[in-house]
Ligand SMILES: [Ca+2]
């Protein structure tokens with residue numbers, strides 16, 4: 001969603017007439033479209049730049065920083081490889097998997113769910129978890 005200018009003004013009417021409050025205007029920040037609230041990304045690791053590329057993740061539709069589903073810390077998801085954006089990014093608990101993992105893997109920091117508007121992508125996940133080794137995975 002692009003940034004949007006809003007103007008609001010309060011008014012009250014009684015038997016004497018109508019009184020108006022001051023007009024107040026504010027501009028909403030542009031949403032980068034990845035499904036993670038700007039404030040959540042801005043509160044992320046490294047001053048809101050979880051992939052440490054020098055640009056706030058809240059300005060990058062292909063980078064999402066959000067708390068993991070277990071409350072352990074933040075995860076940063078980075079989409080590349082010709083896919084320019086991730087959508088509807090969310091941290092989900094392992095219990096939300098439709099079927100049990102047939103390989104028996106453990107997911108100590110839950111799962112990330114996302115929608116990609118492309119067929120293939122390189123996905124990197126950065127783990128910002130106290131006591132955990134930062135890990136990069138590409139699929
Ligand atoms: Ca970044």
Ligand SMILES: [Ca+2]
Pocket residue numbers: 032034036041057058059060061062063064065
């Ligand atoms: Ca983002």
